[in-house]
Amino acid sequence: DQQVKQNSPSLSVQEGRISILNCDYTNSMFDYFLWYKKYPAEGPTFLISISSIKDKNEDGRFTVFLNKSAKHLSLHIVPSQPGDSAVYFCAAKSTGTASKLTFGTGTRLQVTL
Amino acid sequence: EPEVTQTPSHQVTQMGQEVILRCVPISNHLYFYWYRQILGQKVEFLVSFYNNEISEKSEIFDDQFSVERPDGSNFTLKIRSTKLEDSAMYFCASRRLVNVNEQFFGPGTRLTVL
Numbered sequence: 001d002q003q004v005k006q007n008s009p010s011l012s013v014q015e016g017r018i019s020i021l022n023c024d025y026t027n028s029m030f031d032y033f034l035w036y037k038k039y040p041a042e043g044p045t046f047l048i049s050i051s052s053i054k055d056k057n058e059d060g061r062f063t064v065f066l067n068k069s070a071k072h073l074s075l076h077i078v079p080s081q082p083g084d085s086a087v088y089f090c091a092a093k094s095t096g097t098a099s100k101l102t103f104g105t106g107t108r109l110q111v112t113l
Numbered sequence: 114e115p116e117v118t119q120t121p122s123h124q125v126t127q128m129g130q131e132v133i134l135r136c137v138p139i140s141n142h143l144y145f146y147w148y149r150q151i152l153g154q155k156v157e158f159l160v161s162f163y164n165n166e167i168s169e170k171s172e173i174f175d176d177q178f179s180v181e182r183p184d185g186s187n188f189t190l191k192i193r194s195t196k197l198e199d200s201a202m203y204f205c206a207s208r209r210l211v212n213v214n215e216q217f218f219g220p221g222t223r224l225t226v227l
Contacts, residue, residue, distance in 0.1 A: 032214045043117070043204050043218035044156065089156065093214055099144065100169055101216060103156040 003027045004092050006104035013111055019077040021107050023090030026071065030092040034101065035064060035075045038087045047088075048075070080111045115139045117219035119205050125225045126195055134190045134222045136205030144208040145188045146216060147180065149173075149201040156204065162188065195226045 005024045013019045023033075031052045036044035050057040050064045050073070057064050063076045077084055087108050091101040118137045126132050138145050147159040160170045162180055179191045188207075192199055202223050206216040 034215065036218070041220075043119075043206075043220045046215050046217060049215055091156075099208060099214055099216070100146070100158040100161055100171075101148075101156075102158070103148075105155045 003030075004090055004102050004104040006088075006090055006107050008107050009105070010108040010110070013080045013109065015082055015111055015113050016079045019075075019080045019084065019109055019111070021075040021077075021088050021090075021109065023073045023075075023104055024071060025073075025092055027092070027094065027102075028071075029094045029096075030102075031095045032093040033064070033066060033073050034091045034093070035062075036089045036091060036103075037084075038089060038106070044089055077109075080109075082111050082113065085109055085111045117205055117207055117217055119203075119219035119222050121222060122220065123223045123225070125227065128197055128226055129194050132192050132195055132224065134192075134203050134205075134224070136188045136190070136219055137186050138188055138205065138207030139209075139217060140186070142207035142209050142217075144168075144216075145180075145182070146206040146208070147190045148204045148206060148218075150204065150221075151198075151201045159190075192224075195224075197226050200224055200226045 034049040035047040038044045048059050048062045048064050050066050066073045087106045089106045090104040120135045145162045150156045160174045161168045177193045181189050202221040204221045205219045208216045
């Protein structure tokens, strides 16, 4: 049951460049999307979110884009920094639920010097 | 900055034993969750809890699992008779209000069932 998919298991980007992490979903009932960052042996840390009524949300170096017709969202990190190296999870919430989150499998981002 | 805390960080138990995982959510949050992540797999929802009762649970959350908020601060997950396949990282999360969707996660408890 892969309602949220992150098809790239890993991504390597040079410091200072843009990192683009992608996420696709299949459930039309999702109304809110979140990105989490996770370091080894730690819990997921909330990064940025977007409601389904918007197509873009920006917070500092992080921007999330939502394309509802394509059921696709992406996280842009500009400029990328070595401290951004982590696993990034896309998560989605359905309407009418107690806000349970459905997670993707994650993309490991490595920012190189 | 307030954060979710979890104890213990690592729990080793024998198959068939009961374990209790503890969480202290962020103090003004009203919604509480347990998720788990089996090694190499995605984070999976187990249960949500609001107003002293379960509001939603997944098919994973069978009769072997229970949750409780025994006092004003702790939120616990009990597994009555652990199985090998219960070995995973268990994450507690909390959320502030009904119209706020962001959930904040604790550092996790690594449960190893031998």
